[in-house]
Amino acid sequence: MAFLPLRQLPLSPSASVLDAWLEKLADALADNTVDRSLVCRTTLCEIAYPAYASNWETAIEDSGLPLGTRVGLLALDPRNVTLEPEYYAECDDVRFQKVKPLLWLWYSFDRTVMGGQNVDAGVRLRRMLAPLIFKRCGRNFKAFQHVEFSFGYNLEVGDDVVIHRHVLLDDRGGILLGNKVSVSDYANIYSHTHSIVDQREVTNVQTVIEDGVRITYHATVLAGVHAGTQGMIGAMAVATKNVRPYHVNVGIPAKSITVKPNAPTPSDILSTSQRVAHEK
Numbered sequence: 001m002a003f004l005p006l007r008q009l010p011l012s013p014s015a016s017v018l019d020a021w022l023e024k025l026a027d028a029l030a031d032n033t034v035d036r037s038l039v040c041r042t043t044l045c046e047i048a049y050p051a052y053a054s055n056w057e058t059a060i061e062d063s064g065l066p067l068g069t070r071v072g073l074l075a076l077d078p079r080n081v082t083l084e085p086e087y088y089a090e091c092d093d094v095r096f097q098k099v100k101p102l103l104w105l106w107y108s109f110d111r112t113v114m115g116g117q118n119v120d121a122g123v124r125l126r127r128m129l130a131p132l133i134f135k136r137c138g139r140n141f142k143a144f145q146h147v148e149f150s151f152g153y154n155l156e157v158g159d160d161v162v163i164h165r166h167v168l169l170d171d172r173g174g175i176l177l178g179n180k181v182s183v184s185d186y187a188n189i190y191s192h193t194h195s196i197v198d199q200r201e202v203t204n205v206q207t208v209i210e211d212g213v214r215i216t217y218h219a220t221v222l223a224g225v226h227a228g229t230q231g232m233i234g235a236m237a238v239a240t241k242n243v244r245p246y247h248v249n250v251g252i253p254a255k256s257i258t259v260k261p262n263a264p265t266p267s268d269i270l271s272t273s274q275r276v277a278h279e280k
């Protein structure tokens with residue numbers, strides 16, 4: 001295998017415009033007196049429907065405009081859309097309504113010409129939004145396009161975490177991602193499950209992914225799984241049970257095929273929960 005660290009790219013000639021846009025948005029989000037639904041709507045309108053950015057209120061009432069344009073304009077405001085978690089019985093409305101405009105901005109930005117695969121702008125925007133949505137977000141958080149959450153507010157994220165494209169982080173029962181966790185493309189991490197008899201019976205249980213764990217492409221982690229420090233879940237695996245520290249688990253259901261050669265002796269390995277207990 002070759003050692004291929006990421007390259008640094010030169011700044012684009014118009015980088016200052018993006019800097020100014022991000023700064024303006026950061027200021028608006030930092031101001032507690034500003035309605036975040038309005039921030040979301042204005043931000044999206046400027047990108048997606050610039051002709052209506054200064055007259056959104058009159059445009060949505062204008063019967064001379066095509067209905068599709070009017071519903072499109074309405075949908076820029078999170079108060080005019082419903083998100084799936086709002087239908088969940090245990091949704092904490094006070095907490096969810098606070099983060100909903102930010103989730104809607106995150107998801108909708110990814111579907112604009114400015115978002116999607118535009119790495120620099122996307123990573124910087126999501127790094128700004130994440131600490132305002134999550135229960136906790138560490139340093140250098142990096143998320144690529146089309147990441148989805150359930151509540152968002154039940155997610156705890158350590159430092160230097162990377163979430164790749166099209167990942168689902170279902171934090172209904174809570175997800176804890178330790179430091180330097182990497183979640184690869186199209187992976188799913190769940191924290192809720194349904195009774196096999198009556199799907200309305202739901203069990204919410206926290207899923208814990210400890211420091212340095214890599215969940216690789218298209219893998220699925222089921223609710224309540226605890227992946228130990230530096231563990232790895234292989235491509236397409238379904239982790240139904242805990243993953244031991246430094247173990248590489250693959251397959252359906254995922255089982256250990258090997259222990260990483262850099263694993264310390266078993267007594268050197270303390271899980272996050274053990275460490276927390278020790279530090280108390």
Ligand SMILES: CC(C)(COP(=O)(O)OP(=O)(O)OC[C@H]1O[C@@H](n2cnc3c(N)ncnc32)[C@H](O)[C@@H]1OP(=O)(O)O)[C@@H](O)C(=O)NCCC(=O)NCCS
Nearest residue numbers: 182184214216217232233234235236237248250251257258
């Ligand atoms: C988990 C993984 C790293 C294992 O790689 P490895 O240690 O080199 O394992 P090997 O290729 O030596 O395979 C060992 C055995 O496990 C099997 N195996 C490996 N990966 C598997 C997988 N994802 N699912 C099922 N079986 C797998 C192999 O077929 C082999 O079986 P055999 O002994 O019967 O022939 C690799 O499969 C994987 O999933 N890579 C994902 C790529 C990645 O790193 N993504 C993150 C990028 S951000």
